[in-house]
Amino acid sequence: MLTATNIQKYYGQLWVLKGVDLEIKQGEIASIVGPSGSGKSTLLHILGTLDKPDKGEVVVGNERINFLNERRMAAFRNQHVGFVFQFHHLLPEFSALENVCIPGWMAGRSKKEVADHALSLLQMLGLEKRIDNKPNQLSGGEQQRVAVARALINKPAIIFADEPTGNLDSANARELHQLFFTLRQQFNQTFLIVTHNEELAQMSDRLLHMKDGKIVQ
Ligand code: ADP
Numbered sequence: 001m002l003t004a005t006n007i008q009k010y011y012g013q014l015w016v017l018k019g020v021d022l023e024i025k026q027g028e029i030a031s032i033v034g035p036s037g038s039g040k041s042t043l044l045h046i047l048g049t050l051d052k053p054d055k056g057e058v059v060v061g062n063e064r065i066n067f068l069n070e071r072r073m074a075a076f077r078n079q080h081v082g083f084v085f086q087f088h089h090l091l092p093e094f095s096a097l098e099n100v101c102i103p104g105w106m107a108g109r110s111k112k113e114v115a116d117h118a119l120s121l122l123q124m125l126g127l128e129k130r131i132d133n134k135p136n137q138l139s140g141g142e143q144q145r146v147a148v149a150r151a152l153i154n155k156p157a158i159i160f161a162d163e164p165t166g167n168l169d170s171a172n173a174r175e176l177h178q179l180f181f182t183l184r185q186q187f188n189q190t191f192l193i194v195t196h197n198e199e200l201a202q203m204s205d206r207l208l209h210m211k212d213g214k215i216v217q
């Protein structure tokens with residue numbers, strides 16, 4: 001469902017991605033590990049349309065995403081891609097429920113339908129009692145689960161997670177891992193996860209090792 005071919009990226013003179021080839025299947029949970037600075041976040045941003053490669057192409061479903069213009073790329077990102085970052089990036093002035101709803105509203109869905117969907121996701125993630133709380137009134141684990149619900153709201157083809165457990169203690173990290181596998185079971189949700197967490201890496205269907213801008217194993 002995602003194919004990347006010969007992805008290359010420069011930051012000025014710095015050659016950061018040196019030809020990455022990658023295929024992700026529907027319903028797969030793949031992890032990327034590798035040293036800091038090896039290009040993991042850069043790769044995730046390119047696959048998720050937050051950035052463009054200098055060479056190579058990315059196909060998600062039937063769409064060659066790096067050939068879209070900025071506007072269509074932004075629309076594609078909102079509707080087909082979910083992101084979970086190390087720091088949740090929730091909007092502090094909005095409630096948990098609103099944070100989950102916002103990408104759905106941006107996609108032009110009806111207010112009511114999005115709110116119902118957001119409620120069911122928050123319920124499934126065990127957050128039904130926290131829907132009116134602002135992010136700073138939630139624990140780190142709860143904030144990260146809200147971020148996962150937000151990533152799910154438009155039923156994305158794939159969720160990209162960049163060190164999603166990097167800011168969590170081990171109990172909360174384990175809970176988030178369980179959640180990823182539950183979502184795969186229930187929705188056949190596809191994940192590509194950058195992680196330093198050995199346990200999550202080992203649980204994945206496939207483990208990709210990145211080094212110096214390449215997938216080496
Ligand atoms: P990782 O996520 O594996 O730690 P990154 O993809 O963040 O690696 O970074 C890869 C390399 O690209 C690093 O050398 C980093 O300093 C550099 N880099 C990342 N983002 C930028 C940027 N916006 N401008 C210039 N250099 C960058």
Ligand code: MG
Pocket residue numbers: 040041042
């Ligand atoms: Mg990184």
